[in-house]
Structure formats: C-alpha cells, structure tokens
Amino acid sequence: DADVTQTPRNRITKTGKRIMLECSQTKGHDRMYWYRQDPGLGLQLIYYSFDVKDINKGEISDGYSVSRQAQAKFSLSLESAIPNQTALYFCATSGASRGNEQFFGPGTRLTVL
Amino acid sequence: QQQVKQSPQSLIVQKGGISIINCAYENTAFDYFPWYQQFPGKGPALLIAIRPDVSEKKEGRFTISFNKSAKQFSLHIMDSQPGDSATYFCAASRGTGNTPLVFGKGTRLSVIA
Numbered sequence: 310d311a312d313v314t315q316t317p318r319n320r321i322t323k324t325g326k327r328i329m330l331e332c333s334q335t336k337g338h339d340r341m342y343w344y345r346q347d348p349g350l351g352l353q354l355i356y357y358s359f360d361v362k363d364i365n366k367g368e369i370s371d372g373y374s375v376s377r378q379a380q381a382k383f384s385l386s387l388e389s390a391i392p393n394q395t396a397l398y399f400c401a402t403s404g405a406s407r408g409n410e411q412f413f414g415p416g417t418r419l420t421v422l
Numbered sequence: 423q424q425q426v427k428q429s430p431q432s433l434i435v436q437k438g439g440i441s442i443i444n445c446a447y448e449n450t451a452f453d454y455f456p457w458y459q460q461f462p463g464k465g466p467a468l469l470i471a472i473r474p475d476v477s478e479k480k481e482g483r484f485t486i487s488f489n490k491s492a493k494q495f496s497l498h499i500m501d502s503q504p505g506d507s508a509t510y511f512c513a514a515s516r517g518t519g520n521t522p523l524v525f526g527k528g529t530r531l532s533v534i535a
Contacts, residue, residue, distance in 0.1 A: 313465075342522060349431065351511060351527035352466070367522065399465050409454050409515050409523060413465030 312336045313414035315400050321420045328387040330417050332400030338412070339405060341383040343367075343375060346397040346416075355398075358383060390421040425449055428512050428526025435533050441499040443529045445512035448493065452514040456523070457486065457497045460509045469510070470497070502533045 313334045322328050332341065343355040354367030356375040364375060372394060376384045387394055397418050401411040427446045435441045447455075456471035472479045472486040472495065479486045485498040499506055509530050513523040 349527060351428075352525040354522055354524075357522050401465070410456070410468050410471070411523060413467065415463075415465055 313400060313402055313412055315414040315417050317417060318415065319418045321422065322390055323422050324391055326390050328390050330385045330398055332383045332414060334381050334402045336402055336404065336412060338402040339380060340403045342401040342411065343385045344399045344401065345369060346399060355385065392421045395419060395421045425524045426512060426514050426526045428529060430529060432530045435502045435531065437502065437504060437533055437535045439502050441502045441531055443497045443510055444494065445496065445526050446494045447514050451516040454515045455488065455495050456513050458511040458513065466511055504533045504535060507531055507533050
C-alpha cells in the first residue's frame with residue numbers, strides 16, 4: 310500500500326469551478342506539503358503544515374487554500390479555478406526524526422479548461 | 423528570487439558515460455542539500471543527500487560533490503545507464519527540517535544506448 314496517497318489522480322474541470330485535491334498519509338509524519346510542478350519550473354511550494362494547528366504559505370499560495378483536517382490528511386482547494394492552474398500537483402510528507410527527507414505522493418494531474 | 427539555480431535544463435549522455443548536474447545556492451544558512459529523482463508518472467524520491475561538514479558523499483554510482491566556499495554542489499552519475507533516464511532536482515534547506523526544501527528547476531537526463 311502506498312504511504313502517501315492523492316485523490317483524484319486526474320481531474321478535468323472548467324474555469325470558475327471549486328476544486329479540492331486530497332492527500333492522505335500512513336507514515337505517521339507531522340509535516341505535510343503541497344507542490345505544483347510545471348515543465349521547466351520545477352517544484353513550487355504552495356502551502357505547508359508542520360502540525361495540525363500550523364498552516365504556512367509557500368511561494369505561490371495565491372488562488373489556493375488548504376485544510377489540515379488531521380495529522381494524516383491535508384487538502385488543497387482551488388476556490389475558483391483558472392486555466393493557468395493547469396499543472397501536476399504533488400503532496401509530500403516529512404517526519405522530524407528523518408531530518409528533512411520528503412516523501413512524495415503519486416501526483417494529481419489537473420486540467421482547467 | 424531563485425534561491426537554488428540548477429543546470430543544465432536537459433542532458434543527453436551515452437550509456438556508460440558520466441552525467442553531471444550542477445546547482446548553486448545563495449543562502450549561506452542552508453545546511454542540507456538533497457537530490458531527488460523523478461521518473462515519468464511518479465512523484466520525486468530522495469536519491470542522495472549531503473550536509474556541509476563533508477565535501478563528497480558517494481552511494482553506489484551516485485556522488486554529490488559539495489563546495490561550500492563557492493556555494494555549489496553537483497551530482498555525478500558514473501557509468502550512466504538507460505534506467506537512470508529521469509528528471510533530477512537539487513534542493514536545499516536550513517535547520518533540521520524546520521524549514522521547507524527549496525528546489526531547483528530540474529534537469530531532464532536521457533541516457534542513450
């Protein structure tokens with residue numbers, strides 16, 4: 310079983326729709342992250358959370374929001390999707406005992422028409 | 423401001439050759455430098471990492487070389503194989519996982535027979 314799961318794996322939506330991407334982990338890690346990957350731009354940090362009560366903006370948080378429902382769950386929402394949010398989205402986790410090694414989920418491919 | 427600059431953007435290497443990917447960083451407070459490997463359709467996974475108290479770390483065919491004074495580090499893949507074809511990301515962070523990783527923009531490596 311995968312340690313970090315993301316749902317859905319693929320999603321096509323229309324401009325203006327609200328979208329939620331979900332991430333769950335069974336690794337027992339306290340830290341969770343959301344990244345966006347675009348060709349040639351690498352991995353850009355959207356939001357991160359070091360525990361259930363901690364939420365921090367990353368470098369590209371505009372147009373996104375997050376919810377840390379439990380230690381194991383971290384959701385990313387696009388309140389009103391726009392075409393330039395078409396990208397591959399990754400969730401990642403890390404644990405304090407492992408330094409800063411991050412474990413990534415399989416990704417969600419989002420297309421906004 | 424790009425904190426970690428990675429080059430080249432793409433690289434083609436003959437089977438058996440040496441692949442070299444370079445990264446430069448700006449923040450002298452960075453003290454953890456990992457390399458991640460990503461295969462198509464998968465999330466990135468930690469390949470090898472180094473801390474600035476050593477100048478080189480080797481794991482099998484993969485070596486990180488670190489130059490603290492130049493604020494540069496590089497990944498060397500010896501005896502490159504077609505199975506090494508992937509996208510490679512360098513990253514950096516400071517503290518023992520108390521700040522998120524900052525990623526380079528990635529290098530797409532193709533190893534041809």
